[in-house]
Amino acid sequence: MKVALAADHAGFPLKEAAREYLQEKGFAVEDFGTYSDDPVDYPDLAVAAARAVQRGECALGILFCGTGIGVAIAANKLRGIRAACCTDCYSAACAREHNDANILTLGARVIGSGLAMKIIAVFLQTSFAGGRHRGRLAKIKALEEEGSYNSANKFKL
């Protein structure tokens, strides 16, 4: 599985740690930058990596900024991208199981490296559960197609 990575200057040190961690675990990694702590604009980096996920060149992506929020907002503007900002392992598991999130975002000014690597491990090891969640994801997909959202379709649990 190939994983796309990207960070702004605030997320840069955590991206570096994540790249080493993933390579140690045998994952193929594509690093879209940034490559130093010189200030950059997080949407530029987030979109570069998210496009690789959108095009299917990378199976999943992990984005880093100060809070994890800016890169999530930017990535979620792209059709087919479901980016989840997580600060705990339970949310990371549910982001995959329930939401079929294809991008994890992490805040380097919010969580430490140890917790970040655990969250990454859980995110990458967890699969989409399918079932009742499919209909909900179909509604999210419908939001990407102007006018095709139908709230009358109900899915239990």
Ligand code: RB5
């Ligand atoms: C950069 O200072 C900071 O705004 C950015 O890394 C991120 O936290 C934005 O959401």
